[in-house]
Amino acid sequence: MYDAIVIGAGPAGLQAALTLGRMHRSVLLLDSGEYRNGTVLHMHNVVANDGTPPAEFRATARTQLGAYDDVEIRDVRAESVSGGEGDFTVTLADRSTASGRNVILATGVVDDLPEIAGLAELWGTRAFSCPFCDGHEHAGKPIAVLGGAARAEHLIGMLGRIVSEISVIPVGAAFTTEEVVSLEARGARVSGSAVVAVSATDAGVVVRAADAEHTVAGVFVASGTMRQRAPFAAQLDLRMLESGAIEIDDFGRTSAPGVFAAGDLAHRATLPGPMAAVMLAATAGQLAAVGIIQSLLAAEH
Ligand SMILES: Cc1cc2nc3c(=O)[nH]c(=O)nc-3n(C[C@H](O)[C@H](O)[C@H](O)COP(=O)(O)OP(=O)(O)OC[C@H]3O[C@@H](n4cnc5c(N)ncnc54)[C@H](O)[C@@H]3O)c2cc1C
Numbered sequence: 001m002y003d004a005i006v007i008g009a010g011p012a013g014l015q016a017a018l019t020l021g022r023m024h025r026s027v028l029l030l031d032s033g034e035y036r037n038g039t040v041l042h043m044h045n046v047v048a049n050d051g052t053p054p055a056e057f058r059a060t061a062r063t064q065l066g067a068y069d070d071v072e073i074r075d076v077r078a079e080s081v082s083g084g085e086g087d088f089t090v091t092l093a094d095r096s097t098a099s100g101r102n103v104i105l106a107t108g109v110v111d112d113l114p115e116i117a118g119l120a121e122l123w124g125t126r127a128f129s130c131p132f133c134d135g136h137e138h139a140g141k142p143i144a145v146l147g148g149a150a151r152a153e154h155l156i157g158m159l160g161r162i163v164s165e166i167s168v169i170p171v172g173a174a175f176t177t178e179e180v181v182s183l184e185a186r187g188a189r190v191s192g193s194a195v196v197a198v199s200a201t202d203a204g205v206v207v208r209a210a211d212a213e214h215t216v217a218g219v220f221v222a223s224g225t226m227r228q229r230a231p232f233a234a235q236l237d238l239r240m241l242e243s244g245a246i247e248i249d250d251f252g253r254t255s256a257p258g259v260f261a262a263g264d265l266a267h268r269a270t271l272p273g274p275m276a277a278v279m280l281a282a283t284a285g286q287l288a289a290v291g292i293i294q295s296l297l298a299a300e301h
Helices: 011-022 054-065 149-159 177-185 278-300
Strands: 002-007 027-030 071-074 078-084 087-092 097-105 109-112 142-147 165-169 195-200 205-209 213-216 218-222 225-228 259-261
Touching: 002 011, 002 078, 002 087, 002 278, 011 027, 011 054, 011 071, 011 278, 027 087, 054 071, 078 097, 097 278, 142 149, 142 205, 142 213, 149 165, 149 177, 149 218, 165 205, 165 213, 205 218, 259 278
Parallel strands: 002 027, 002 097, 027 071, 097 259, 142 165, 142 218
Antiparallel strands: 078 087, 087 097, 109 225, 195 205, 205 213
């Protein structure tokens, strides 16, 4: 019986395991090898790790976790979680089971990209969505924003002061006249026809629309959605937020006692959505671990 089973070994799960291990609480950390930034070559906006390859970040974290006798890591997919506070059972893809007093869900989310030929291949290397993560790398260069007008306006606001030029290209239906006027008022060039395909060049990306080609340094996607990567929130009937994320409190507690959540898959109701970033996921992992330590202490005394 582990004190905690942490499902997911991205920044949230790795940090949760580190905090629990340092407090000599037994923890099983599970990893199916599916990371949100799995295609990303260099992560940014991570203090002391600005530009570090995510795979290197995870490898260093795992090496450092090896120093803690109470942390066990298994590279195996978790398939189901059952039970309740004090006695959870996690069934693994290798048909074994593990028991834990508490569970931390840190399984992240999947980005469902708009259906544009070539986009999936460029995701994380030439196609992005987060201005904090990848805006500065396009400083002084032209970019294209693909997608809906409202999110495009938001991206223009963030990236307009960094890049040299922004072309906004619709996905699906063309923009309305009001949308074109509003986007142009923000300094963007607006394409009259929708994006058909994207492809990489030596220097950047060619975006093919029905009536023109745009050669840019990179593209930012302003449409698409994200969803829970794993089925555990549904299995455990956790309270969800409008954003599709699991509702948590300040210490990562979900609506089910003993089930904690951390990282991109969860946020507090006061926020409009998950603040998806490596540092914030790790912070959430640490808070969830502290929440578990508090509840173990309360049960012991
Ligand atoms: C293109 C792109 C670029 C980005 N660039 C940056 C950047 O530069 N800087 C930045 O701060 N953020 C960046 N991000 C955001 C960042 O990647 C996420 O915020 C962060 O990875 C979230 O961490 P997490 O631990 O919640 O989830 P993840 O990192 O997605 O980790 C999820 C973990 O859960 C595991 N898992 C899932 N299902 C199961 C299961 N059933 N059983 C066992 N394990 C399971 C996975 O294997 C993985 O270990 C980027 C995101 C994208 C999409």
